[in-house]
Amino acid sequence: MAGTKRPENTTVGALRGSGHRLRTVKQELRENLIARLRAGEPSLPGMVGMDDTVVPEVERAVLAGHDFVLLGERGQGKTRLMRTLVGLLDEWTPVIEGSEINEHPFHPVTRGSIERAAALGDDLPVSWWHRDERYGEKLATPDTSVGDLIGDVDPTKIAEGRRLGDPQTVHYGLLPRFNRGIFGINELPDLAERIQVGLFNVLEERDVQIRGYALRLPLDLLLVASANPEDYTNRGRIITPLKDRFGAEIRTHYPEDVEQDVALIRQEAELAAAVPDHLLRVIAELTSQLRESPAIDQRSGVSARFAVAAAEAVAASALRRGAIVDENDPVARIGDLPAVLGTLRGKLEFEMGEEGREDEILDHLGRNATAAVFRDRLAGVDLSPFTNLFADEDTTVETGALVPASSLLQQFGRVEGLSTVLRRLGVSEDDVTPGQVAAAIELVLEGLYLTRRISKQSVDGTTVYGS
Incomplete structure (x- = not known):
């Protein structure tokens, strides 16, 4: 990976000593975008023909801390735009070593990580996550399940002797696994409506619900989705309550000349x-x-x-x-x-x-x-x-x-x-x-x-x- 060298801090104590500051993903995106704009650098390089139309709207959504939907016909660069957003993240970010959902060392959220942090204190091991790995993507298909996106019970963990109801028996889906990153959902209307309902909490309360578990898992991510105009696809629609939870709907277009x-x-x-x-x-x-x-x-x-x-x-x-x-x-x-x-x-x-x-x-x-x-x-x-x-x-x-x-x-x-x-x-x-x-x-x-x-x-x- 090109860029700066991986930081050498390997424990939470060393990380604190370095002066590292805890920021949410949206704060990180906002501050890095402001720095680019002040330096006169392109915020989303490679988005041809969108500098005066789509790019300013995306910039405003990022600065506002909004999740957003990109709406447009096929081949207008929606997926490329989503993937380009990762360039606005810090090159390296610290995570608790071994954490399934990339928890920040200063803010553990799962029971296992909280217990490890309490037991190890400043010796809690830290690893580093490159921004290229902080982008996840899922093509929405009618057979996509809540388990794919959010998570489900892991039968192998039950077989190991853990009791049903133990949060540690959960197998996390794609969204939790890209906690503290950016996640893109392509062709959102193709998701079954009952699956779209499963995204309500992610977008509004910023947590997940898995079956009947008493599990509150605050997610820190930017969620971006793409969709073709509904009058063309006729395969589905974005249900109104979900559209309401996205902060912005941005219309893309083809090159204008x-x-x-x-x-x-x-x-x-x-x-x-x-x-x-x-x-x-x-x-x-x-x-x-x-x-x-x-x-x-x-x-x-x-x-x-x-x-x-x-x-x-x-x-x-x-x-x-x-x-x-x-x-x-x-x-x-x-x-x-x-x-x-x-x-x-x-x-x-x-x-x-x-x-x-x-x-x-x-x-x-x-x-x-x-x-x-x-x-x-x-x-x-x-x-x-x-x-x-x-x-x-x-x-x-x-x-x-x-x-x-x-x-x-x-x-x-x-x-x-x-x-x-x-x-x-x-x-x-x-x-x-x-x-x-x-x-x-x-x-x-x-x-x-x-x-x-x-x-x-x-x-x-x-x-x-x-x-």
Whole structure:
């Protein structure tokens, strides 16, 4: 684990001598967040496009000491946001060594720890818990039980001879085991209503009740949940008394412009080969158009995972081409996108009346996205040298998924204005490669076709541009 070294205090006496101060999790989060804000540091790094909307609302909830619900469509970064909160915790926090629920050495709460503290005094052993381990998460499913979240009787402890009713026979659930940390519940409406009732005490009285045990166990944690809008899921709902116990409900959203989508793709995608900026913009533009298309069920939404998967798929297509045609440093091209869109259909939910037209819709929006990026990036550039290549009706240029960059460049030769195109597409002349040039040329060809200045025919993965 990167960061500061694990503290060396190993007993409660040494911990007191060091001047350590007992704080609740919410006090710890509040003070660390204030320190970040005063230092001008991002409170939730990596939350692209939410700096002026969601992040301030989360900051206010943390400063208020509120548990909260993140409400939004799939793929809006709700889980990532929950996991990012752990960065606001202290890097190391002391716990009573051997405690099942991570009790603070200054504040034991279980009978066993209280007895140990009384018997050992300043010699009570202390261990240290890293913040990366202080975040727990549960995907709510209909079969989740109260025992999973809160706890239940442990039959093995009964078998050892302890009497039923002894609090030490309890097997703690996930929430107590992340006491003094942050716990996230994904898809909260999917929890059965009777299980949601089991969270009442955790959120309001900050304790747990397990069967008929006379057990008061004050929990110290931040509880965060995520949910899709109820009008989409129809699988369940957050019951009103539970919603009332959360301090805040925060609505998330998708990136609000193409630039934010591109930044998100760059941050999240693991690319197996180079994908030029203009192709990332085409994917971002396509994603944006899908989120506005009447053919798509917008209650479901279009996840950011669609754009990320598309970028990774075109990179894989380039890598495949490089392996088959023995091309070094392959670069993804516009022609790689149509071939992978079909594999991404499972990430979209089309409206009922669009059955059978899914590929047609994706192809149409893909062309629109390409044309939009072509106009945006190359507006005002003189492309007549490219169209002049097709002055002779017999002149054609062939490209495709398995056409190497060198072959495409040989068909073009030297074209006036190519350096201007590369510069407008953000390709540096100092480290330009054949793959980058081929990707730029293919964008120009496709853009000229979409603006009806040249023709195009596609057969079996091969595309031929002509006059």
